[in-house]
Amino acid sequence: MAGALVDEAQLAAWGREFARTLRARAVIGLSGELGTGKTTLVRAIAAGLGVREGVTSPSFALVHRYGGARGNVYHVDAYRLRPTEDARDLGFEEMLAEPTAVVLLEWPERLGARAPALTHRIRLAYTDDPLRRRLESE
Secondary structure, three states: OOOEEEOHHHHHHHHHHHHHHOOOOEEEEEEOOOOOOHHHHHHHHHHHOOOOOOOOOOOOOOEEEEEEOOEEEEEEEOOOOOHHHHHHHOOHHHHHHOOOOEEEEEOHHHHHHHOOOOOEEEEEEEOOOOOOEEEEEO
């Protein structure tokens, strides 16, 4: 579905299906302007990984950890970070030391060289239709 136009329900369905294809120790970068649906997509991916608790945005906490059916799922929001000062304190090394970890990283571009290597990149963008987003994945 790379380059597809999706509504919110289709985005959630895509996220759940994408989760089923993930191999452990994955780092997924989610990019897009504010409000394009990154956290909605994180919720869907987490649900697809067996997370049963409510997934919320870690904008102020920066990192949330959830127990999934196949291992821990980390949701990281780098929007408010300063790459050289804050990124080293997020604990990526500890997260990725877990053989079953999945890291969902919103705003990876804000971390610059301090961002962990991404195994997948997903971009969401506004379209002329306010109910649809462009979804690109690689």
